[in-house]
Amino acid sequence: MFTDDQTYASLGRRVFDIYLQGKPVQKDFNIAKEAGGVGKEVIKQFKNIFVNSSTLEIRLYWAGKGTQFLPNRSVYGPLISAISVESADSPPGSLSARAVVGIVVAAAVIIILVFGILWWKGCFGKKKTLARELRSLDVQTGLFTLRQIKAATNNFDISNKIGEGGFGPVYKGCLPNGTLIAVKQLSSKSKQGNREFLNEIGMISALQHPYLVKLHGCCVEGDQLLLIYEYLENNSLARALFGPEEHQIKLDWPTRQKICVGIARGLAYLHEESRLKVVHRDIKATNVLLDTNLDPKISDFGLAKLDEEDNTHISTRIAGTYGYMAPEYAMHGYLTDKADVYSFGIVALEIVSGKSNTMFRSKEEAFYLLDWAHLLKERGDLLELVDRRLGLDFNKKEAMVVINVALLCTNVTSNLRPSMSLVVSFLEGRTVVPEFVSDSSEVMDEKKLEVMRQYYYQMEENNLSTTSQSQSILNDGPWTATSSSAVDLYPVHLDSSYWEERN
Template sequence: MLQLLIKKKGLELEKEDKQPMLTVSTLQLGVWAANGAGVVLAEKGHFYVSKDIFAHVQEASSGFAMQKFSASTLLKAKRTANELSVNSRAANKSLFINCGGDQGVFEGNNYFGDLQQNGISNFVLRNEAQWAYSSTGVYLGNADAGFIAQNTFSLNITGPDYYQNARLSPLSLNYYGLCLPKGNYKVKLHFAEIMFSNDQTFSSLGRRIFDVSIQGIRYLKDFNIMEEAGGVGKNITKEFDVDVDDGTLEIHLYWAGKGTTAIPDRGVYGPLISAIEMIPNFENPSKGLSTGVIVGIVAASCGLVILILVLLWKMGFICKKDTTDKELLELKTGYFSLRQIKAATNNLDPANKIGEGGFGPVYKGVLSDGHVIAVKQLSSKSKQGNREFVNEIGMISALQHPNLVKLYGCCIEGNQLLLIYEYMENNSLAHALFGEQEQKLHLDWPTRMKICVGIARGLAYLHEESRLKIVHRDIKATNVLLDKDLNAKISDFGLAKLDEEENTHISTRIAGTIGYMAPEYAMRGYLTDKADVYSFGVVALEIVSGKSNTKYRPKEEFVYLLDWAYVLQEQGNLLELVDPNLGSKYSPEEAMRMLSLALLCTNPSPTLRPTMSSVVSMLEGKIPIQAPIIKRSESNQDVRFKAFELLSQDSQTLVSSAYSQESMKQRHISEDGPWVDSSISLPSGDDYSSTSKLV
């Protein structure tokens, strides 16, 4: 029974027991359910729901905002629900809700959309399926926070698309399945933590803890999505069997004040849920469809499929695909739409171009959430680039380390192949050390030590600590990027190869950069992790001296920087290599340690080079360095020079036959940005940026 209490302006609406309910400022109609289920206020033909009208709640107060509905719609919904419950007719046999997302078909089931932006009480009536939700509370310190969560950090989430969004509530969140037949139901609750990051930043410290009750029974206490799922961006499903006696199934998620409230910012704590399934555990008699209806459905479906195929064909999405697309689609990386990338880079505006690599251009972009990204675009003309693109995304997606550039995801639409990385504010180590004057950075000695140790740790992870044993093959100053805090991160895994100990001889093309390749690899194609150790030694020399290995020739008789280093070692004047820009503001002991280690790493014999884990320990002073003295007159040194000269001659021949002068001009800017693919550097009188791809 409903009781109508009409009060004039400025008076109070009251229950039968005369307890105050809510002060109103205009002539309103108060509708109070006799069973105390909720409060409804009406004004100018609309109802306002201050609390959920489908379950018992506490007394309403003026501190809560109210959601407006059409009076006729609400009364019709209430009347329909009562009739269905009384007559035991099922408007719902199963119910699927995409919480915080749009309607759609997932795993063969039709999910209702749940895109209401407000977090207060709401009622939804959808033909033969009725459901509702209510949300209570205001976020502490951020009353304007939204109640729809998106995959903020572009996390790598597998499973249906409904894990990309979710509904949030600051305190209490209720979902109701209405007009359900009496019986036992399987309730599936889908969760994925998408509001915290999975890196080592402040955003990764958030903790969400809440309780879950169904039909008034608490099934989950202190539920932590991230802990249960095994990490951020991983989905988990909780299943329960519950009974429905009165036509209504209630799911209640409640925040009891546990966990964090301000990480990554205020307005992301409280209950969070991605999707809900309510499936009966019993058979329901149903009328079969007539032949005419079935024929109509089949015809309409076929027509729709044909229409979609025609549209896709006209838009260029249906064409002969390279196997690269299939390989990329199988990779478990974060996915970005082309629309997102174009919006972030202003439609790939040349003004946002920060470099040019062997694959193609690299752009700086800003996502809608403010994250700055670097977008590497694969040139559709380079089949070799396509293969290396697949290799690169496969390698990086399996690697997570503070000294490796983080891959956020990829974009594959039409003929567009793009990689999305974290953006490095300070460009490459090459620019910082020996770029143009306006590009160079003042790197003090502690920073140079930190960069050198960071590179060593990254390589140690690739060689020894990761699940896959990987040889980078192209360690050089250009492929070491610097973030805003000048931390070193290794980039460009386009030439990375799995370290197959039983098959170390590479019979295919040799790829790398002159001056950084180990002699055994350059001369014989013999590839092990010791090739990376050699390249690291060259980079360490460059860090200490501030000079490029292939560009610096103090005298005509010296071929390159490493040659000069061995001369100074024989003379006992190795510290003359230290960058003059440092003046006296460096540690001679640490400089001598780094230079001796660099010469040890560049030993012509790969077996005499240390492992990268040993290199880290030597740099940190945990173990001593025993660098053998190698004289320039020894035969091993001749091998090094022959490799250098051979590669120089081969690269000149290959480039002249494979590229026109125009294409060479386009590659002159390949080291202007931090994203430069593995290459053979051609000695010339041009500036430092002249490179060319070895095919």
């Protein structure tokens, strides 16, 4: 700031000569006159000024007019506070060409990053990629249009909804020829990826057996991923045995024995008889469905793996369901068909006892059906395992065969487990079941045995109350290392909020 008067102490007319790039462009430039006041901008345009080496040189020469020295007492400051330069191609106040280019480049980079992330998450091109991969699989299965499925399910009407799992909702439908179908619809919130979707289609379309669920086809259209199965009206084995009371089915002993044999035959086909040697990896009661005649059908091949895929049998992607997984696979990733044999042993115990393998008595304590079986074995009273709902109306010899086969199948040492074809021979009475010798060093704990017995019997006396059994199912969720487990075609619980909380 300077005094602004006509005295000798003032700075006079504040006159400069302006040079750009060494070239004079303005003579006797009076900033006070040009600005017309303090804090006001002055805009000047000069032609034919070229910037060299990214440098613009501006020089303001004092024109020799005004004061020749600073006053002794005053407040001093700059005559010019700032200088900005813009291309003559842009109107005053607009962005320069370089600024515009910078903004455009930055915006393009941001857009590319956003689209890249969305593509990586499968939001774009997902269905087209799936359709291409599906065609490349050359699967022998039907391809349905979305219009056909909407017509079959009455546009996915809520009244046709028969279940919901981690994959998404399941709807009952009817094709024009009268065939009943179960439509599994991929949810946008699903943890299950394209790999499991394609894997299930590829696997099950190549496997045809009376004890495997039949896949009618699929639909990959618009934003929909759909799997179309045969409809099995009696739902899952888990719901029939220990689901909510109103959904349970009274399974007599011959039916239970038939179900055991059917599951064993289905697994024997997967392991030894089909042209593809397949390890299912997720055999459990919820993945065994029951048809009109209560014959079992193994379902859900989203996690199935070809036995020839890896000669080392070491899997870095461990997936399955806690409580059914073989110890060598769960702990070390060692996967062979003997992992399915172990899971079958657990399911066989569940069929005999009518109880889920894992029972949570409280937050601090969990009971395992397999542990109870071992304790009863040491005590010499294995028939205590038999479901008390059967009363005395069961074949004791057959029951002992199933229990002993289950113990053989769940041997900690995988090499000591029988093949599934041998299991079928055991169950059908064509081969004598060898005596099971436990390699466990655990000593029978009478107190533990009594607590477990009282707990199981109390549940039976309470008619397997929905609350207690629901808790056991809720804790029977999938456990995986790097991937979500395949979901059930007919989940035991129809409340989707559970699956959202679990995920």
